[in-house]
Amino acid sequence: MMNCAIRNPDLAPQGRMKIDWVRAHMPVLGAIRAEFERSRPLAGVKVAVSVHLEAKTAYLAEVLKAGGAIVTVTGCNPLSTQDDVAAALVEAGIAVFAWHDPTPDEYRTHLIQTLENGPGIVIDDGGDLVHLLHTDLAHLAPGVIGGCEETTTGVIRLRALAREGRLAFPMFAINDAHTKYLFDNRYGTGESVWSGIMRTTNLLVAGKTVVVFGYGWCGRGIAMRARGLGAKVIVCEVDPVRAIEAHMDGYRVMHSLEAARLGNVFISATGCRDVIHAGHFQVMPDQALLANAGHFNVEISGPDLERLAVSRRTVRPNIEEFQLADGRRLYLLARGRLVNLAAGDGHPAEIMDMSFALQALTALYVVRHAGELEKKLYPVPPEIDRRVAELKLGALGVKLDRLTPEQEEYLAGWGPA
Known part of the structure; x- marks a missing residue:
C-alpha cells in the first residue's frame, strides 16, 4: 500500500459504492473527466486537496487524477471525513491522510503529511493548508504555483493575507463564483x-x-x-x-x-x-x-x-x-x-457537481497560466463560471435562446432606440 494514514482499508468496497453513486449524479464533473482523460492536462502536477472527505470530494480527486495529477487528499474538518471513502480512494491509487474524529494533533499531522508531497496546486476548504504554507511549512510555498479556496471562511482568511501583502502564491476564490454561491451556498x-x-x-x-x-x-x-x-x-x-x-x-x-x-x-x-x-x-x-x-x-x-x-x-x-x-x-x-457534514453527507451531489467542476477547471487554469499570475487573490475567470453553467444546463437538457446579431449590436450601442 502507498504511503497513507487511514482508519481501515477493509472499508474500501463500501466507500466505492458511495463514490460510484455520486459519480452517476455529477454529469458536469463527468464531462470534465472525459476531457481530462483524453488530454491529460495536469500530467505530473502535484495537487494537495483539503476538502470535506466524503464521496463527492473523492470523485473530484479521481477527476484530477484522470487529468494526470498526482493527488494527495486530507480532510478539512475532524468530523466530516468518512473512513470508507478514504479507504476507497487509497485503493484507487490516491494518497490519503485522514480519518474520522482525529485528535487535534492527528488532524494537524494529516495536514502536514498532505503538504509534505510538495504540491504545485492546493485546493483548500477553510484555509488550513494555506495557513500552514504561510507558517510552519512556509519553506514549501515557493513550489506552489497557485490554488483554489472553496468556502466563505477560507476566502475571508485569504483576503486578510492579501490585505497585508503576505499571500505567498496566487489563489482563486471559488466561493465567489456565481455557479458556486448562488447554488452551493443557497440551495446546497x-x-x-x-x-x-x-x-x-x-x-x-x-x-x-x-x-x-x-x-x-x-x-x-x-x-x-x-x-x-x-x-x-x-x-x-x-x-x-x-x-x-x-x-x-x-x-x-x-x-x-x-x-x-x-x-x-x-x-x-x-x-x-x-x-x-x-x-x-x-x-x-x-x-x-x-x-x-x-x-x-x-x-x-x-x-x-x-x-x-x-x-x-x-x-x-x-x-x-x-x-x-x-x-x-x-x-x-x-x-x-458543521451540522450538514458532521451529522450528514453534505450538499447534494448535483450541487457539488458545479462547485467541484469550478475547482477542476480553475486548477487547470492555474497550470496553463503558471508564472503569469501575481501573488494575490483572484476571482474565478468568468469564462469558467459560464462554462460550468452551460455544462450544467446541457446535462439538464435545457436549451437557451441566443441573441441575434442585431440584438447584440443594439445592446452594445448608445444611440436612440
Whole structure:
C-alpha cells in the first residue's frame, strides 16, 4: 500500500459504492473527466486537496487524477471525513491522510503529511493548508504555483493575507463564483443543513420557531428551507442591507437577544466567532436545539455552554445535552461543527457537481497560466463560471435562446432606440 494514514482499508468496497453513486449524479464533473482523460492536462502536477472527505470530494480527486495529477487528499474538518471513502480512494491509487474524529494533533499531522508531497496546486476548504504554507511549512510555498479556496471562511482568511501583502502564491476564490454561491451556498446549504438536523434529531420542523444567524447566501438557503418545512423564521443580522432584504423576503428580523427567548432551533451561518453565546443560552427555551452551519466550531460558544451547564451527557449520536442550573436543557448538535457534514453527507451531489467542476477547471487554469499570475487573490475567470453553467444546463437538457446579431449590436450601442 502507498504511503497513507487511514482508519481501515477493509472499508474500501463500501466507500466505492458511495463514490460510484455520486459519480452517476455529477454529469458536469463527468464531462470534465472525459476531457481530462483524453488530454491529460495536469500530467505530473502535484495537487494537495483539503476538502470535506466524503464521496463527492473523492470523485473530484479521481477527476484530477484522470487529468494526470498526482493527488494527495486530507480532510478539512475532524468530523466530516468518512473512513470508507478514504479507504476507497487509497485503493484507487490516491494518497490519503485522514480519518474520522482525529485528535487535534492527528488532524494537524494529516495536514502536514498532505503538504509534505510538495504540491504545485492546493485546493483548500477553510484555509488550513494555506495557513500552514504561510507558517510552519512556509519553506514549501515557493513550489506552489497557485490554488483554489472553496468556502466563505477560507476566502475571508485569504483576503486578510492579501490585505497585508503576505499571500505567498496566487489563489482563486471559488466561493465567489456565481455557479458556486448562488447554488452551493443557497440551495446546497439550505437542503443539507436541514437534512443533517432532521436525521440527527428525528424531530418535526413544522410549527417550530427557527432563528437563523446571518443572512448571507448560506443563511438565505437555511431560512428558505425552514419556511418550506413549515417553520416560523427569525433572522438576526449585523448588516443593515441584508437585514432589510430578510425583512422584505418575509422573515422577522430582530436583535439576537430578543430572538433567543423565542426560538426552538438556532442555526449560525456567519463565519464569525461567539455568535451564539452565554447571553443567549441564559434565556433560551427548554430543549432548544443549537446547530452550526459555519466552517469552524467557534460560532456557538462551547466554553460559555460548558461554564453554564451543571451536567452534560450524550442523548443521541451527535446530540449533547447541556442542563443549566434552572433545569433547562440545551441540545448541541455535532459538537458545534458543521451540522450538514458532521451529522450528514453534505450538499447534494448535483450541487457539488458545479462547485467541484469550478475547482477542476480553475486548477487547470492555474497550470496553463503558471508564472503569469501575481501573488494575490483572484476571482474565478468568468469564462469558467459560464462554462460550468452551460455544462450544467446541457446535462439538464435545457436549451437557451441566443441573441441575434442585431440584438447584440443594439445592446452594445448608445444611440436612440
